[in-house]
Amino acid sequence: GQNIDQPTEMTATEGAIVQINCTYQTSGFNGLFWYQQHAGEAPTFLSYNVLDGLEEKGRFSSFLSRSKGYSYLLLKELQMKDSASYLCAVRDRRSSNTGKLIFGQGTTLQVKP
Amino acid sequence: DADVTQTPRNRITKTGKRIMLECSQTKGHDRMYWYRQDPGLGLQLIYYSFDVKDINKGEISDGYSVSRQAQAKFSLSLESAIPNQTALYFCATSEGVAEGSARETQYFGPGTRLLVL
Numbered sequence: 001g002q003n004i005d006q007p008t009e010m011t012a013t014e015g016a017i018v019q020i021n022c023t024y025q026t027s028g029f030n031g032l033f034w035y036q037q038h039a040g041e042a043p044t045f046l047s048y049n050v051l052d053g054l055e056e057k058g059r060f061s062s063f064l065s066r067s068k069g070y071s072y073l074l075l076k077e078l079q080m081k082d083s084a085s086y087l088c089a090v091r092d093r094r095s096s097n098t099g100k101l102i103f104g105q106g107t108t109l110q111v112k113p
Numbered sequence: 114d115a116d117v118t119q120t121p122r123n124r125i126t127k128t129g130k131r132i133m134l135e136c137s138q139t140k141g142h143d144r145m146y147w148y149r150q151d152p153g154l155g156l157q158l159i160y161y162s163f164d165v166k167d168i169n170k171g172e173i174s175d176g177y178s179v180s181r182q183a184q185a186k187f188s189l190s191l192e193s194a195i196p197n198q199t200a201l202y203f204c205a206t207s208e209g210v211a212e213g214s215a216r217e218t219q220y221f222g223p224g225t226r227l228l229v230l
Binding site: 024031033036040041042043044045048089091100101103104105106 | 117153154155156157158161171189201203215218219220221222223224226
């Protein structure tokens with residue numbers, strides 16, 4: 001089966017760094033996505049990892065360890081507008097020809113002044 | 114203009130009514146998806162379609178049906194709405210490329226907020 005776990009809520013301070021973790025269990029891993037979703041809005045793509053290591057994109061970075069079934073999203077220099085839900089989604093090999101993703105429940109991040 | 118559009122954006126209906134949610138895309142993608150999102154539960158896949166001739170059930174298809182009228186259009190119907198179908202519904206598209214590619218990311222419409230009384 002497939003299972004994705006993320007913390008439900010996190011709080012951080014403006015200007016700080018926050019790490020949002022995601023652990024997954026899947027029968028044959030084939031890619032992990034991070035999305036950002038502001039309240040009441042559509043999820044938007046942030047990052048993609050398929051190989052082990054760190055992918056950096058401006059203030060956001062995403063890390064993957066396939067052997068540990070683990071990823072994290074790192075947000076630096078937090079801004080108030082970063083307050084949102086962050087969704088981890090995994091694609092397994094059985095879904096690779098469909099593009100199907102399995103989503104975690106999301107982590108709601110609140111950035112405080 | 115938005116690449117993925119959904120209509121209506123908000124809908125209130127009564128139990129037992131039939132309703133249709135529509136999705137259109139200008140991205141030229143072959144793959145389209147319908148999800149529902151409930152608080153604390155994340156996104157759950159209802160149906161997905163590879164192309165006009167292909168329809169597949171997702172995790173929670175009971176009580177829903179879909180129609181892929183064209184490459185650009187994918188509609189979701191609730192034949193007889195019930196209160197526990199109250200949710201935020203998202204349509205999404207993806208390109209359909211070689212596996213292991215970031216281009217396989219999904220692009221979401223703005224969502225339809227549905228309330229079933």
